[in-house]
Amino acid sequence: MTDETTTQVVPEWWISAARDFQDCFGQYFPNLVDDVDDAGREMDWLYNRVHGNPIETVRRSKARDELAKIRTGLNLMARHDMSYWMSMNFALSEAIRGGDEGAAKADEILKFLFKLQEWQEKEELDGILNCFFAATEKAIEATPDSGNINWDAVHAVEGLRALWWRNTLRHGPTRALNPASRFASFLKDGFEYLEIEGDHLSAFRRWATTLGRRAELEDIELDEHVARWREVT
Numbered sequence: 139m140t141d142e143t144t145t146q147v148v149p150e151w152w153i154s155a156a157r158d159f160q161d162c163f164g165q166y167f168p169n170l171v172d173d174v175d176d177a178g179r180e181m182d183w184l185y186n187r188v189h190g191n192p193i194e195t196v197r198r199s200k201a202r203d204e205l206a207k208i209r210t211g212l213n214l215m216a217r218h219d220m221s222y223w224m225s226m227n228f229a230l231s232e233a234i235r236g237g238d239e240g241a242a243k244a245d246e247i248l249k250f251l252f253k254l255q256e257w258q259e260k261e262e263l264d265g266i267l268n269c270f271f272a273a274t275e276k277a278i279e280a281t282p283d284s285g286n287i288n289w290d291a292v293h294a295v296e297g298l299r300a301l302w303w304r305n306t307l308r309h310g311p312t313r314a315l316n317p318a319s320r321f322a323s324f325l326k327d328g329f330e331y332l333e334i335e336g337d338h339l340s341a342f343r344r345w346a347t348t349l350g351r352r353a354e355l356e357d358i359e360l361d362e363h364v365a366r367w368r369e370v371t
Contacts, residue, residue, distance in 0.1 A: 148178075156181055162331045166324050167305035180301065188297035188332055195284040205274055209267060215251055216258040223248070282348055291334050291341035296349060298328040307364075309357045312350040315342045 156178035163180075164171040170180060220226075226248065233241030257263040282289070299310040302324060310321050317339055325338040334341075 184301050188294050193289050193293045196281045197284045198278050201278050216254040216263050288336045291336035292345045294334045295341050295345040312354045
């Protein structure tokens with residue numbers, strides 16, 4: 139019996155793109171210079187990290203204004219006179235039995251209104267809303283404010299810094315960045331490669347202000363994980 143090996147054909151465009159990646163980053167990562175496959179995998183990883191997984195941001199003032207309106211709306215729904223509910227419930231039930239998918243979804247809204255009114259009658263609604271909106275406020279505070287910040291550039295710094303660690307096992311800076319350093323040159327080339335608009339030094343300063351402390355803690359955790367891995371291998 140003869141073993142058959144299936145060879146996967148790699149598209150020429152992918153090989154060409156991987157070589158462009160080598161041309162840009164090979165001077166920083168010698169491990170990628172002679173292996174187009176490794177370079178291609180790192181290329182795919184970087185694109186997915188930077189372009190496929192953007193930083194979640196929120197315009198806090200807008201979110202808070204809208205949440206205040208939502209709270210008002212929920213209170214209004216809880217106090218709305220639904221003396222017509224039996225007729226509505228019958229009409230929706232008939233439509234659902236007839237296979238109306240829209241009616242089935244509308245019935246979920248009706249059930250939600252019933253639940254709001256139940257909480258209101260039991261004098262539980264204010265406490266429940268206080269709990270919900272306290273949680274939303276914490277979430278808003280924990281999410282970066284979109285403001286006028288170039289978050290694409292900040293996210294690129296985050297992704298490129300991770301790429302640096304993946305190929306050197308050294309962490310990039312988290313606070314001050316020497317413009318003449320090798321890492322600064324790497325960021326500049328990375329911005330050009332990723333076609334990120336904005337100055338790489340300004341983006342790093344913004345990243346350090348908003349995400350640098352978190353990165354320091356993650357670096358410590360990563361170092362501990364690597365140390366444990368080395369102990370068992």
